[in-house]
Amino acid sequence: NAGVTQTPKFQVLKTGQSMTLQCAQDMNHNSMYWYRQDPGMGLRLIYYSASEGTTDKGEVPNGYNVSRLNKREFSLRLESAAPSQTSVYFCASWAADASGNTIYFGEGSWLTVV
Amino acid sequence: ELKVEQNPLFLSMQEGKNYTIYCNYSTTSDRLYWYRQDPGKSLESLFVLLSNGAVKQEGRLMASLDTKARLSTLHITAAVHDLSATYFCAVEDGSGSRLTFGEGTQLTVNP
Numbered sequence: 463n464a465g466v467t468q469t470p471k472f473q474v475l476k477t478g479q480s481m482t483l484q485c486a487q488d489m490n491h492n493s494m495y496w497y498r499q500d501p502g503m504g505l506r507l508i509y510y511s512a513s514e515g516t517t518d519k520g521e522v523p524n525g526y527n528v529s530r531l532n533k534r535e536f537s538l539r540l541e542s543a544a545p546s547q548t549s550v551y552f553c554a555s556w557a558a559d560a561s562g563n564t565i566y567f568g569e570g571s572w573l574t575v576v
Numbered sequence: 577e578l579k580v581e582q583n584p585l586f587l588s589m590q591e592g593k594n595y596t597i598y599c600n601y602s603t604t605s606d607r608l609y610w611y612r613q614d615p616g617k618s619l620e621s622l623f624v625l626l627s628n629g630a631v632k633q634e635g636r637l638m639a640s641l642d643t644k645a646r647l648s649t650l651h652i653t654a655a656v657h658d659l660s661a662t663y664f665c666a667v668e669d670g671s672g673s674r675l676t677f678g679e680g681t682q683l684t685v686n687p
Contacts, residue, residue: 493673495674495675497677502585502679502680503679504580504664504677504678504679504680505619505664505666505677506677507674507675507676510673510674512673520674521676552618552619556673564621564624565609565621565675567618567619568618569617569618570617570618
């Protein structure tokens with residue numbers, strides 16, 4: 463059981479380039495999330511998808527787009543990367559079970575924009 | 577807008593000592609989560625607190641939730657070096673679909 467898988471793990475981009483971060487989960491979860499983590503700021507929600515076919519903005523959506531391709535996959539796209547988007551990006555998926563809601567995180571994607 | 581604040585943000589303590597990390601949040605919520613993160617790694621779930629008065633313990637860590645005070649605590653008993661990490665609390669919003677995280681508490685346990 464792979465859980466939540468993100469690719470790539472590391473990426474360096476030049477300002478203005480575009481790229482897509484891929485995320486897939488094999489746990490049949492409805493809800494998926496993209497967070498960014500910056501020093502001293504915890505994790506901030508970029509976009510989320512409560513179910514297949516729906517997406518919603520989080521706290522810091524500017525400069526990003528997302529696609530919920532199917533129930534398994536939720537991608538994050540940077541159309542024109544900026545140095546302010548240098549960060550660690552975490553994909554997550556969410557399951558409500560008997561012990562409450564459990565959120566599972568991917569391993570993270572380290573993105574540097576120069 | 578839900579806001580979550582942790583304190584302290586940095587904590588350096590000696591092995592064998594006790595200490596408490598505090599997590600305050602701004603709007604009503606019955607569900608609170610604690611995570612641990614090691615440098616360069618993802619987040620590991622520690623506790624899920626689902627109701628007022630909930631208390632959970634795992635080893636040297638104990639978490640509690642007071643929804644009336646909008647406060648959760650993570651108590652560390654007789655700290656050991658292996659507990660060195662960054663600890664995050666996160667609060668579920670009223671719709672049950674989003675988590676808002678605190679800034680994190682970077683804990684260093686010194687021999």
